[in-house]
Structures are given as C-alpha cells and as structure tokens.
Amino acid sequence: MKNLISEKYRVLFFFIVLVIICIFFLMFFLNQKSVKLPRNAEQKSSESFTFFDVGENTVLTKAKLKDLRRILGQHRLENLTPVYLDFVHRGWLAKYFPDLEAFDIVFEKPRLRDPIASNTIKLHYRYAHQKNIPFRDIRFVFSRYTNKPLLLFLRLPGDGNIVINNLKNTHGMPQTIENVKIPGPGPVYFWERGEDLLVTSVLSDRYGKPETHIFIFYGKNAEIFKQTIMEKYPEPDIKTGF
Structure with missing residues (x-):
C-alpha cells in the first residue's frame, strides 16, 4: 500500500515538473x-x-534581424530585462561622462524601469565566437518607438x-581617461562622433583575467527615447492633502 502511495506521489511530482517546464518554454517562445x-x-x-552595419540610422527589421543571425548566430530576445547604461558599475558613466547623467537618472528611476524594459528590444548574442567572431557577449538595445539602436554592449576575452x-584605424586615435577607477588593468579609451560615444575598457573577469x-x-536616438518615455510616463502628481 505504501509503495502504491509513493508511486502515486512520484507520478504527480513528475507531472507537476513537466507542466512547469512546458509553461516555461511556452513563455520563452511567446517572448521570442x-x-x-x-x-x-x-x-x-x-x-x-x-558594428556589422548597425549604426545610429539603422532600423531594425525582419530583414536586418536575418542578416544579424547569419553573421552572429542565433539571438535571444530579452524583452523584460531592465536596461542599465553602465558596463562597469552604476554611476560610472555619469561620473566620467557628465553629459550622460540625465540619461542615467531616467534609466535608473524605479518607476520607469518596467516601461523602459517593455519599450526596448534587447538582442543578446552569446555564440558569435562560433562564427570566428571574437566577442563572447553581444547585446543590442533598440527603441520600440523608432526601432533604432540606443546602446550596444560587447565583451571579449583578453586585452582586445x-x-x-x-x-x-577606423576612427582615429582615442582620448584616454586618466586616473580612472575600474576593476581591472585598463586603459579606458573613448571616441566621440557628434552625440554618439564609444568606450573601451579592459576590466578583470571573476577569475582575475583581463x-x-x-x-x-x-x-x-537615446534622447528621442528619453523624451518619449517621459511624455508617456510623466511624474505622478504629488497629493499633499492640503
């Protein structure tokens, strides 16, 4: 009798696990x-x-997505993932690039975190190195309002x-941030083209390797996105009760 009860609960347990797995994959599929x-x-x-013909004027389309898949491999959509500007730590970019502080404030607002996440398209490529491309991690962030890129994060092992x-060779000699505080050997270079910014930094991974x-x-593109978000999700009125 006990064996029958144990078998019954074992079957029920596996059934529940199977349902959870199916729900997970269904949500993942719908998200994609x-x-x-x-x-x-x-x-x-x-x-x-x-970066592979994606620039400030690029419009993300099905055709462009197909091109990126051919070059970089399969992507993963991260629709609900929060968007942060910093690749070093929070506040780092605003400290060394004061012009970005206004964007940093908006992207860090708790009340805007979900609206920003749901109104951006995030493409994550993790297997580009299998196509003889040195990057281990590639993340595009596009605006859903314009389908144009806002941010691009790249990571590759070594000193790059x-x-x-x-x-x-392409953009000329960069500027260097002197006496910069980062968790790694550096250096930190940056280029500016109009309102666009490109920063490179050699950090240390969790094993201490560069x-x-x-x-x-x-x-x-980021300014248009910021203005649109602020218009669609304005600051709520403060009710003092007086």
Missing part, C-alpha cells in the same frame, strides 16, 4: 515571438560608430588589442 518588426525599411548610412587597433568591454551610446 512578441516583437513585431517591419519586413523592410529604408536603411540610411550611419556616420558614426557601426586587435579590436582596439581596428577602432583606431576582458575587454566595449560600449556604444547613440545619443540622438
């Missing part, structure tokens, strides 16, 4: 399919920083000399 993109759009050339030298982080900020 929930972004509606135009099939095609006019793609104007970008004048500042580009090859990539940084390519950037120097890894290069690259951050691109598309200023004009």
Whole structure:
C-alpha cells in the first residue's frame, strides 16, 4: 500500500515538473515571438560608430534581424530585462561622462524601469565566437518607438588589442581617461562622433583575467527615447492633502 502511495506521489511530482517546464518554454517562445518588426525599411548610412552595419540610422527589421543571425548566430530576445547604461558599475558613466547623467537618472528611476524594459528590444548574442567572431557577449538595445539602436554592449576575452587597433584605424586615435577607477588593468579609451560615444575598457573577469568591454551610446536616438518615455510616463502628481 505504501509503495502504491509513493508511486502515486512520484507520478504527480513528475507531472507537476513537466507542466512547469512546458509553461516555461511556452513563455520563452511567446517572448521570442512578441516583437513585431517591419519586413523592410529604408536603411540610411550611419556616420558614426557601426558594428556589422548597425549604426545610429539603422532600423531594425525582419530583414536586418536575418542578416544579424547569419553573421552572429542565433539571438535571444530579452524583452523584460531592465536596461542599465553602465558596463562597469552604476554611476560610472555619469561620473566620467557628465553629459550622460540625465540619461542615467531616467534609466535608473524605479518607476520607469518596467516601461523602459517593455519599450526596448534587447538582442543578446552569446555564440558569435562560433562564427570566428571574437566577442563572447553581444547585446543590442533598440527603441520600440523608432526601432533604432540606443546602446550596444560587447565583451571579449583578453586585452582586445586587435579590436582596439581596428577602432583606431577606423576612427582615429582615442582620448584616454586618466586616473580612472575600474576593476581591472585598463586603459579606458573613448571616441566621440557628434552625440554618439564609444568606450573601451579592459576590466578583470571573476577569475582575475583581463576582458575587454566595449560600449556604444547613440545619443540622438537615446534622447528621442528619453523624451518619449517621459511624455508617456510623466511624474505622478504629488497629493499633499492640503
């Protein structure tokens, strides 16, 4: 009798686990399919920083997504993931780039965290290195309002000399942040093109080994996104009771 009861609960347990797994995969599948993109759009050339032809004027479309998949491999959509500007630690960019402080304040507002997350398209590529591309982690953040890029985060192991030298050849010699406080050996370089910013920094991973982080900020696109978010989600009226 006890064996029958144990078997019954074992079957029930596995059934519950199976249901949970099915729900998880269903939610994941729906999340991947929930972004509606135009099939095609006019793609104007970008004048500042580009990464595999994605720049400040790029419009994310189904065709562009297909191109990125061909180059970088399969992506993962992270629709509900919060968006943070900093790749070092919170407040770091605002400290060394004061012009970004207004954006940092908006992106860090607790009441705007969910609206920003749900109104951005985040593409995460983790297997680009399998296509002979040195990056271990690639994250695009696009605006849902314009389908244009806001941010790009890249990470690759080592000191990134090859990539940084390519950037120097393409965009000229960078500026250097002196006496910068980062969890790693550095250096920190940056380039500016109009309202756009590209920063490279050699940090230390959790094992103490160097890894290069690259951050691109598309200023004009981010400003449009910030204004739209603030208009659609204004500060609530404060009721004092008097």
